[in-house]
Amino acid sequence: MHSTRHLTSIYLVRDDRVLLLYRRGSRAIADSWVGIGGHIEPDELADPTAAALRELHEELGITADQLTALALRYIAVRDTGTEIRTTYYFTAALAPAATVPSECAEGDLAWFDLADDPRLGMPVTARIAFAHWRAVGRHDRKLRFITVDADGRETGPA
Template structure:
């Protein structure tokens, strides 16, 4: 039986830099690794992951909604991890503000796009960031499911999310 974990994440850019957090070694999930800002959806946010994303951005960076430009859902990641099914909503946006607050969750850094993939990043976020940096923002949402290649190597399978009824 699977438990579920729903997460909202933001890839925030300023110019050519991506805001990343070096997670605290005391964190339960991915301690000491690099990630985007974000966190778990609260019960009242289950039907509004964007609200959860904005809340997490504010809690972890101090950036307000009116300081973020073009915040859009870009990816939905789905992964089984032990007895847990994880669904992650990933948004991207831009901000002109570079100053951020610091929290006990980790230390924030503006990382040049060309250096972001050189950090120690959780597998599925590494694949997402790789995909985003190669393809850029799409007019549709990408769904990524964690799986394996034919040679049993871990991978993420990408599918464009579409509404067949809208055609």
């Protein structure tokens, strides 16, 4: 038997840079670079977009009206051996007037140039989604799927 965990992550973009969070002390992952996001609450399971926006507001104080082009880009399913994790990866552009705090209680915030390959320590599905999105996915509007089985075999993005 496996338990399940549902998560969201948003890659925020401004001026050809992406904002990432070095998350510390998570219950679900080791300290690592991720988009802004977190757990989907049980009443949000039918609406991962609402969960992503809630997490964005909780962590950075950013609201939906401060975003443009919010889109679900990747759905990743990972079998950890004891848990099935589904992560919904979104992208969004920050509106010009939106301000981003320099600090976050969840960890350290940093901007990365999209032209660079930062080779960051990321959880497996975040690494796959981020690398694909940087290289290919940000140039289209497709929704893609990623799977990682309990043995670490990856498929996708498809």
